[in-house]
Amino acid sequence: MNKPFRACIGSLAVVVGLTGLARPAAADPIPTLPIVLLVPSHGTVPLHIVGLAKAEVTRIYRDAGVHVIWIDAASSGSRPHPVPSPGTSDPEFVLVVLPRELTDQPTIATDALGVAIGTREQRGRLAYVFYSRVEHIALTHLNVPRHIEKDEIYSVIVLAHAMAHEMGHLLLPYGHSSTGLMRADWNAKDLRLAEDGRLNFTSEQAELIRGQLLARIAR
Secondary structure, X not given: OOOOXXXXXXXXXXXXXXXXXXXXXXXXXXXXXXXEEEOOOOOOOOHHHHHHHHHHHHHHHHHOOOEEXXXXXXXXXXXXXXXXXXXXXXXXXEEEEEOHHHOOOOOOOOXXXXXXXXXXXXXXXXXXXXXXXXXXXXXXXXXXXXXXXXXXHHHHHHHHHHHHHHHXXXXXXXXXEOOOOOEOEEOHHHHHHHHOOOOOOOHHHHHHHHHHHHHHHHO
């Protein structure tokens, strides 16, 4: 990298101890994470890249001991899927991948790759990822060698980890960690870890996510 950069993922940061991954014991239940995926049809988001990113998100959560169930908007018919609000009994989470023309909002930092809706006291069930910003980071800070034939691979890598990060905000306590997937600002080292499949949740975060999902199921 010739110069430093920031891939902003959120707005606040808290320190969380990071000690690696830990899957649940064989006897422990494997919680499921249902995600309704919405991609506006009038946008310019490549659906095949989203599809590849889904597979990587599934892998990230599988490493944390969570089974992701994808519910594409198309599978719900022509009607829009209702957006769940905090406190409802709907167990599903909604992840929206927005194209460039829908991300120019003054309330969102210009370098943010996504945002999760919620407050410090109440985590929500809706998250957004901004594809144009994902693509910019992938092509200018990850594809440094300018491998044109690999452009899409780098976009998949950044998109998948941004998706996993924003969903993590809906499942973890408010804030960010000092290193790893839930960092507020990714640097070149983080992106290289993502490229190698090593930018993941920590043992503590994985345990918290599983506990959150199992508690929702119990309720």
